[in-house]
Amino acid sequence: MALSVLVVDDSPMARKMLIKALPANWDANITQAGNGIEAMAAYRAGEFDLMFLDLTMPEMDGYQTLEAVRSEGLNCIVIVVSADIQPLAQERVLKLGAAAFIKKPVDMQKLEPILHQFGLLD
């Protein structure tokens, strides 16, 4: 069955860049959201296996979204995709329950092993 994947970023271009970096033959249905509020609404409308999450966003940022994912107990793997590459930022999101951290711009070579690691890619 195809994976359902949610891409959360306030920048349409950033979403496009990420989607372009996904494996070409990957069996996944992609949905997009512009901030944490939209992401949570999208999740409630239909669950997702995987969420790619930006950190700096208006309305509801990535940190707040991670907290919401945790407090609502969503069964969803979250990979943070961020321009903020400070080690402490990485440490914080991992503590908040993110499965992995990838820096922007997303490098396809680095993304694939992570997808493998979580059994999201054959």
Place this chain on the structure above:
Amino acid sequence: MLTTDQKDALQEIANIGMGQAGEVIAKVLNEFVTLSIPRILILQPNLIAPALQRMVNSELVSAVRQAFHSSFRGEALVLFGLQRCADLADLMGYEDDIDHATEMEILLDISNILVGACLGGIAKQVGVDIGFSAPSLLADRVPIKEMMKVNDASWQHALLVEVNFQLEQRSFACHLVILMSEHELKKFAGELDRFLESL
């Protein structure tokens, strides 16, 4: 003057450049840097000073200027509000009494790091080379209006990209502003288009 797509691209590219600058600054100062979402404004020259004033929220500012030259040219300013400078010496590991010259040297160093990482990151993403002039002190504790007088010949219609760096544990913050004239902005927009088409 910029399409929605170009503006979005610039904001995202600036965001990545800023993330790289934030990481370098965090390493140098050993503090976590809180990054804002970059704000992009296109302003007429008479509106630049009031916009900067609102941004810095300080009567007097010190500012470092650095010109950049790529397939487009412009200048980057790093603005420091007055109350924000005091913590800096301590942060950089100096003994408590530093003289004025040393303080200015620190501002030049910090600015150089920020501008190089941020603009360098932007240039790298759109795939162009970029060079920088040496940083110079544009203003030393002067009202923003005065500061703009010194230099306004080169700033016509200006693109203002505002990036804020705030240290979590200290009262230090600074603002990076990229200024480009209308003519240079058009060239830069061309680079953004090429970048967008490559996606």
